[in-house]
Amino acid sequence: MHTIAPVELEKAYRLINHGPTILVSARDNGTEDVMAAAWACGLDFAPAKLTVVIDKIAKTRELVEGSGMFVIQIPTVAQIQMTHAVGTRSLFTDPDKLANCGVELFSFAGFDLPFVSGCSAWLACRLIAEPHNQQVYDLFIGEVVGAWADTRVFSDGHWHFEQAPPSLRSLHYVAGGQFYATGEALNVPSET
C-alpha cells in the first residue's frame, strides 16, 4: 500500500536536485517510448524548468519533438534492471522494447502522457522549443506542468529515503552498468 501525491510545482526541482538518473518518456501519434538519461538537471524554480540531453539516436526524441511534451520520472533501486535495459535498447531496432524491458505505463488524470509505473516521482513537462540547443547540443528544456511523488519517500517538500525501504532509493549512473544508490542522509543546520 502506498500513496502518490501531487508536489507543488515550486518544489518540483527538489525531485531531481539530488542528481538521480531519470527516465524520459513520451507519446506521439500512438507511439510510446521510454529511455534512461543521466543528463537531466534543474534549470529554474518558478516556473519550474529542467534540462535533459536526448541524443538523436533515441526514438524518444522524435516523440518529444513531435508532441511537445514529455515526462521525467525517477526510477528506484528496485527498477535498476529495467532502467539499464531502456537505456541500452532502442525502439528503432526493438519494436517491443517496452514489453521486453518490463515497462508498465499509467496515466494521471488530465495528462495525456505515458508515466512509468513503480517510479518514486514524476514530472510532466512541456517542451520549451529552443531549436539551436536541440540541434547543436541535443539539449531540451522543459517547463514542469505537473509533479507527483510516492509519499513513502517524498513528502512536505523533502525526500526521506532513510524512512523507507532501500529499494525505493534513487539510482545514480556512472558508466558500463555501474550505478550508485542514494545514500546516507546528512543535514547542515541553517545559518543563524
Place this chain on the structure above:
Amino acid sequence: MHTIAPVELEKAYRLINHGPTILVSARDNGTEDVMAAAWACGLDFAPAKLTVVIDKIAKTRELVEGSGMFVIQIPTVAQIQMTHAVGTRSLFTDPDKLANCGVELFSFAGFDLPFVSGCSAWLACRLIAEPHNQQVYDLFIGEVVGAWADTRVFSDGHWHFEQAPPSLRSLHYVAGGQFYATGEALNVPSET
C-alpha cells in the same frame, strides 16, 4: 597520503555523471570566488562538455563571464559545511567569503585557475559562449579542457567509493540544508 591523477577527457563526464552537488570556481582580474551548485550536468562525451546554472546574484558568474574559464569540482562529505557555506554566502556582501568558509585554493601546472583543495575531482572548463542561454536561462556551457581525480575514489574511469573512507563520498543536495551522500554500489552486468 593520497594521489591526484589526470583523468582522460573522454571519461571526464563520469566524474559528474552520478549527479553530485558541485563547486564552481573562477578567477578574473585577481578576484576569486567559489560557489556551490546543484544544477550541473553532463552535455557531451567528446569533446567533453557540461552545463551549469549560475544565477545573476553570484559574483562567480561575473568571473566566469570575464575570464571565459571556470572549474567544476566535486566536494566530499567531509566538506559539507564548507559546501553549504559557499552556497549561501556571497562575495558581494562578504569580501572575506572564501576565508570565512574555510576554502583553500591550489593550482594545477599549466592551468591558471582556482582549484578547491580537498575535493575528489576537478574539471577545468572553457566557457562556450551562448549569450541567449546565459541571459535567459542562467545556463552556461563549458568544454572540459582538463580533468583530475583523487585516486582513492576514482581510477581507471570509475568511481570506487566503496573502497574508500565514507568521508570521501559525494554530496547530493536537496534543499534547506538537506543533503544525501552517495550510497551503495550497484552493478548491472552488460547484456550479452
